[in-house]
Amino acid sequence: MTGALDPAWQEMDCNLALGRARPQFARILEKALGGGDLNFSDGVLLANAAGDDLLALVKTADEIRRRTIGDVLTYVVNRNLNFTNICIVGCSFCGFSRGPRARDAYFHSTEDLLAKSREAVLAGATELCIQGGLPKNLNGGYYAGLLRDIRREFPQLHLHAYSPMEISYGVEKTGLSLTDHLLSLKEAGLGSIPGTAAEILDDAVRIELSPNKLTAVRWVEIIRAAHAQGIPSTSTMMYGHTETPEHWVRHMLLLRDVQRETGGFTEFVPLGFIHTKTRLYKKGGARAGASSDEDLIVHALARLLLNADIPNVQVSWVKLGFPGALACLQAGANDFSGTLMEESISKAAGADYGESVTPGELRAMIRSIGRTPAERYTTYGIRRIYADPEGHEVLPVERMPLLVGRAASAAY
Ligand code: SF4
Secondary structure (H helix, E strand, O other): OOOOOOOOHHHOOHHHHHHHOOHHHHHHHHHHHOOOOOOHHHHHHHHOOOHHHHHHHHHHHHHHHHHHHOOEEEEEOEEEEEOEOEOOOOOOOOOOOEOOOOOOOOEOOHHHHHHHHHHHHHOOOOEEEEEOOOOOOOOOOHHHHHHHHHHHHOOOOEEEEOOHHHHHHHHHHHOOOHHHHHHHHHHHOEEEEOOOOOOOOOHHHHHHHOOOOOOHHHHHHHHHHHHHOOOOEEEEEEEOOOOOHHHHHHHHHHHHHHHHHHOOEEEEEEEEOOOOOOHHHHOOOOOOOOOHHHHHHHHHHHHHHHOOOOOOEEOOHHHHHHHHHHHHOOOOOOEEEEOOOOOOHHHHHOOOOOOOOOHHHHHHHHHHOOOEEEEEOOOOOEEEEOOOOOOOOOEOHHHOOOOOOHHHHOOO
């Protein structure tokens, strides 16, 4: 996982690592350590890090994470619900979608989705993450209807649902304005939206990957509109395909600008491209996912560029695998994502890191890197903290440290 890095990089002191970096590289890291805003050219230099510079980058990101968040490492107990894999959009990087007549196409009934929700509640989940493909004949009312049906039976669950692409499709199918559609979803129980479908927020890249997908401007418009209605969202970036390090930096700075305006992003989630079973990779249109060094760079860069605005940087263990996720959690990230209970999107593209993890397994891995596990809610309030090394004691809520940064506390 650690590529060209010194095998003992996790134990190395940050100052020692800084001393080994090139002077112009170390100057930017010191600016970040001092709380300074990094600009595009700073970001590009960092994004191209190698050797001792890379070591200094990840150690600095880890130090800034420690100063900002502390040593508590969070996760959420959640379940994915992918209600259908039928989709008309045809993104070339997607291994999940199917045509309506495919042998393995599905559209789960509401009864099945309620049964899966019940299982999630019994397993202690606080969140459902609901996303699906875009079937041609979908009734626009389906989106709000599903939320309402789940909400009626399980009002305790936070419904984290519908990417900006699905929101855009819902607008098209219902004929409502964007704001009215968002308000109807909120009234039906929507708690927050996944900031997926962002890929790289640059239309030249988007057209290569998926010409039928919403534009970068439309993605931002939908996110802004959701935040304006008090609906927070995550923010994401898919990397490791056709993009360059310059795209990473521009993408993160765009998210930073949006966050400064709305305060509605709860976290940033880098999503490595899973290539194996995708049309994009098979036709030779992309590289075979990110290298392990690129995984570290992207998570560390996010910490340095976004720290003051989006303080929560999440690893996707489904994309990185557990060793990779733990490495990135020592390179600037502070959130382990969720239990998922069922994962089909990355698996369909060729990921083989599993579909589910228990809270106990997450806590054991968190302890293995010397950090304190805590279960969080979707918007980063802390539900339980496991401060006792044996994991037996659960501190009551009033003794818990406040982890919610400016991002999530501004409006929610
Ligand atoms: S990424 Fe989403 S929109 Fe694109 S083809 Fe797959 S399911 Fe459809």
